[in-house]
Amino acid sequence: MEIRTMETVFEELMELLQNKQMKELKTRLDDMNEADAALFLQTLPEKDMAMVFRILAKEHAAEVFACMEIDEQQLIINSVTDRELANIIEELYVDDAVDLMEELPANVVKRIMRNATPETRDLINQFLKYPENSAGSIMTAEFVDLEKDMTVKDAFDRIRKTGEDKETIYTCYVTSKDRKLLGVVTVRDMLLSPYEALIGDIMDENVISARTTDDRETVAKMFNKYDFIALPVVDLENRLVGIVTFDDAIDVLEEEATEDIEKMAAITPSDKPYLKTGVLETWRARVPWLLILMISATFTGLIIGFYESALSKFVVLTAFIPMLMDTGGNGGSQTSVTIIRSMSLGDLEFSDLVKVVWKELRVALLCGLTLSAVNFLKLMYLDKVGILVSAVVCITLLATVLLAKLVGGIMPMLAKKIGFDPAVMASPFITTTVDALSLIIYFRIATAILKI
């Protein structure tokens, strides 16, 4: 088997398209993985994209559609007939359909709903009601449900009959007549049991499940912990209403990591890729934080203003302000970012605060002493600013690093404790706090040692 890169494959497909060899193109695309076919379609000009999409086999078309980006999905919707649209909607898993509805303009949503069957329409409407970022918002309705008194053979027959439309068949759910969740049984359990075994006997009654109202991040982390393929979602009466599959959990974990990174960099998180957000949108996500931070940075300015007369006598002190501020900022964000990520991975709890403070104190002392020693040598022998100024700068440096690492360790943990998002408390805020405090220390020490 020859290994070809995706580029080569795409070029070949392109050639088929240009030579109008549509039959061969269709065969090749239908054989392709849906994610790759979607990628190929998205490289085509608008007109060709819709045309090529319409030659795909009916079922494959819906799968490819589900892998496309929202803009391209809209283009496709606008260029297919009502009948083709109805087919796509019926083939989509309800979680993908709901995602689509949430992002499309109202008139397109109306057209889709008009073409869906009443059952699909009801299901989509029901799922649209779950709050954003809840387990309900990422679950899907296409699961296999079994009954306790079925045999493995019965179960396989049911899967054979209905499995084609299920998002996963590997974990099946055993429910009572009133849809209460009684147990789970995997296809693995069934394959490893005799065909005559009763589902009720081989099912696992210790079901780990989520509530529709649980946070989607909590649910995604359960996949990380338990290595599940799917997780059942129940309502308040323990009735099974849907499942979350591992691929959606992966997406949530990736999105949550991106959100944390954005918040740490003082950006309002967005769920759209960089190149898909408009200039105004990006501006709106960034400028409020820049404004807040700019205004809080003026406190630092006030402190400098307050010591203006001292500074004018020792202007050389000004030259070290950037180094002190930068080191404080960097030292603080090293700590805060580590702490925030550890909390978000579940490695750190508020009860570990004392451990964190004790560890950061020792690390800060080591870091501060290293930096001060190097800096002292530089000040004495390179900058030749004299022992007194060198002492002022180096003592301040040590104090700044200590302060920065303590503030960086404590602030995110406190923020989480009182219900704020710790990621928002990251580097920029801590930088501002540490800047102000370290400048005060600087000038205090300077006035004491230099007697100004």
Next chain:
Amino acid sequence: MEIRTMETVFEELMELLQNKQMKELKTRLDDMNEADAALFLQTLPEKDMAMVFRILAKEHAAEVFACMEIDEQQLIINSVTDRELANIIEELYVDDAVDLMEELPANVVKRIMRNATPETRDLINQFLKYPENSAGSIMTAEFVDLEKDMTVKDAFDRIRKTGEDKETIYTCYVTSKDRKLLGVVTVRDMLLSPYEALIGDIMDENVISARTTDDRETVAKMFNKYDFIALPVVDLENRLVGIVTFDDAIDVLEEEATEDIEKMAAITPSDKPYLKTGVLETWRARVPWLLILMISATFTGLIIGFYESALSKFVVLTAFIPMLMDTGGNGGSQTSVTIIRSMSLGDLEFSDLVKVVWKELRVALLCGLTLSAVNFLKLMYLDKVGILVSAVVCITLLATVLLAKLVGGIMPMLAKKIGFDPAVMASPFITTTVDALSLIIYFRIATAILKI
């Protein structure tokens, strides 16, 4: 079904242990999910942990063991007999065994190897040879392989016979006599086909696979794209040597996000949780970057030193240095962090450089104008520093934001293009660059407008 929190469950188990009701404790633990049982064991004091571990059912014990942290795994190993150890090793999937070998001290590794069967020993030794961070290093050997001329019924029989020990049975691999990978067939495909269907007829020959030498991050991203449960890994001769399962891919994606976050905050990444790293280790991961950044911040100091005489005439200018530097740093890291994350998610390529520059230019202009306008009003009516100084500060602010966002957008992309890790180029480096450039602009504009 009553919903109990994990805390309540743990308390009940603890009570059973204290009352020496070992039989009931065993039943409860054997019924529990292995990840939860491992969590419970890890809350116990050393002596109890080993004792409780040894009452677990043989097979469950190995699963629980695989979920424990390395320190606790070592404790267990040191307190079980050679025979129990041999049992654990044989039950472990080879990827978990390899992870363990890589972290345990040499004498413990020796004891394990002495107790493993020759086959297991060879397999572990072979897998230990794959380079760190390669697909080979995260794959496992326990997959189901089928032959082309088997029927679905034959395949199910083979799964029934050997499936107990396989990490996943849901994706099966069809290989030739010389172990070349011919196709994949899922249990879903088989369940949806008649029992007499030939595997060769229903298998998918368009296999998406990875090479043992591929980067593990690339492999993990394929899971994100294709939503696979497992991915086959082949050697250079296209012989199937192992599979990577989705749960390992999730771990890799989480670890890679953590690494990126750490690098962006100027920390040498570590693969251990925060509370498990020692003070010296943390110091070593942090201090080199602080030193480099401290030394590069002295360039900023040199610039201030160079303009010392100008500054001493207009000491008021000093008060705005922190605000300008902070805003430049924040604006730059907003952009760099977004760009780095987008590149790492595959949303952005080097070929998008022009788009990025054009977008950042417009966003920066909007942000810069907003900030300058607010700041101008503040300087004129609150600080009352006069129109000339206000103009100097606001023009510099606009220039700083423009510069910061351009540097923040271009530097990570260039870094990646020339083969550096873009995450390392994030905030701190960009801050230093932007600091120096914006101070030069500040003093240039100041000397021109204020005629000093």
